Ligand SMILES: NC(=O)C1=CN([C@@H]2O[C@H](COP(=O)(O)OP(=O)(O)OC[C@H]3O[C@@H](n4cnc5c(N)ncnc54)[C@H](OP(=O)(O)O)[C@@H]3O)[C@@H](O)[C@H]2O)C=CC1
């Protein structure tokens with residue numbers, strides 16, 4: 001599998017180190033990356049020996065089969081349709097962009113017409129298989145997410161005592177915290193939708209982990225999941241599990257037996 005990555009931050013760096021340096025996906029290689037700053041592109045070429053483009057068309061014509069977006073929700077809005085129109089498969093980690101039902105619908109239709117696919121990794125959470133199974137017959141009644149992050153990484157400032165900084169729908173949550181609550185959107189898309197999934201975000205002065213608690217109730221019974229994620233050292237907003245989930249999504253493409 002020939003992989004192209006959009007972005008050069010924490011997740012992108014984890015991927016290129018895991019795949020090209022540590023060879024964790026035998027038979028696959030990151031062939032090229034898309035970066036917006038020429039000086040960063042030069043540095044990536046020097047460090048990893050991969051091709052780095054600042055021109056999206058050139059990047060998409062570099063012989064890659066699958067594109068991994070590891071950048072921002074804006075990048076998904078700006079480039080996802082172009083990527084799909086070139087018949088590339090696409091992995092999206094900034095899932096928050098898909099809160100927009102029109103973008104979601106257009107991408108879905110384009111994939112159907114061109115016979116390609118978009119993969120949304122489970123990111124920093126788990127339990128999406130349960131939510132998805134419960135939705136097979138639409139028998140899910142309630143889904144809620146409580147996210148607790150260190151105040152300094154969530155708000156860019158410290159607080160004296162823990163603060164509930166948001167309570168509302170997933171739709172509102174991602175518009176207020178686009179770099180911190182993509183998990184709410186993937187949870188919503190698997191389940192009840194962005195306006196029916198409730199989200200609480202807590203800024204915690206004592207926290208050292210990114211904690212996500214998911215509760216779901218439906219005809220299957222009840223699910224309670226609590227994840228205590230270690231943050232990535234270079235970007236504590238992002239959990240290590242989120243980066244691992246992208247690698248696992250890529251690994252699934254190479255396997256003949258798919259679990260979950
Ligand atoms: N679904 C989930 O569960 C999770 C999703 N995420 C999301 O994953 C994404 C990646 O996270 P992470 O790697 O930690 O983020 P970083 O902030 O470390 O990296 C983001 C990268 O995107 C690049 N970028 C921004 N705009 C553009 C652009 N227009 N064109 C090309 N590159 C661009 C930045 O480059 P530059 O230096 O030029 O700014 C930077 O290299 C984020 O959107 C984050 O919110 C994170 C955790 C969990």
Ligand SMILES: O=C([O-])CC(=O)C(=O)O
Nearest residue numbers: 124180181182183238239
């Ligand atoms: O990594 C996390 O814990 C969650 C996150 O940033 C996101 O969903 O955007």
